[in-house]
Amino acid sequence: MNKLHQIELQSPIGIVEITGTEEGILSIFFKEHEAIVHHPQPDTPQVLKDCQQELAEYFRGERMEFTVPYISTGTEFQGKVWSALTTIGYAETASYRDIAVKVGSDKAVRAVGNANSKNKLSIIVPCHRIIGSSGKLTGYAGTLSRKEWLLEHEKEVREKNIL
Incomplete structure (x- = not known):
């Protein structure tokens, strides 16, 4: 290596x-x-x-998409989950169930949560955009306060760009 x-x-x-x-x-x-x-x-x-x-x-609110190449290593299922995470748009959220459905395992909500927690590429593979089906913020390896900040930051940037 x-x-x-x-x-x-x-x-x-x-x-x-x-x-x-x-x-x-x-x-x-x-x-x-x-x-x-x-x-x-x-x-x-x-x-x-x-x-x-x-x-x-x-x-700084100047970038909404990332272009740098990254290398993710994990199981086939984790790879599917991480790939699905990259389809969640900037300033948008999805639930663990949404991702489970997207990867073809609608009953695998906990497995999706587990795969999400193993994501090593914070922000670029946007696991911070995953919330509970109730709409509440749920676990984030970078702390819930950071997750909340990231989601609010993206909402503010999007609103500035829309106006």
Whole structure:
């Protein structure tokens, strides 16, 4: 496997750690402790720098879609769930049941929730857009307060762009 690289981005809701190789992004996670942000090094692959830039644009309200290549590893079912997550539009939400139906397993709501929790590509594979069928915010590895912020941020950006 190619050498792993990491860079970070200070976002309005904490430090985002980006990990990847020359080929693509492997993970995007919020760090739970504040630290000095690690900036690109001379050997940092362009794909990580591009991801950092696209995420910065997202947080500034200038980007609604991502173009950086990413590599997701998981089971076939997890892959179907993660692919379905990418079809949820910016500032939109879906329920676990909606995703279960989309992947052809309408009874697999809990399995969808489990696959959602294993998503390593926060924001780019938008697991924050999944809510409970009651409309309530439910689990998010990056914390519910961040999930709420991300959803509100997207709504505000969309409203500004509509007006």
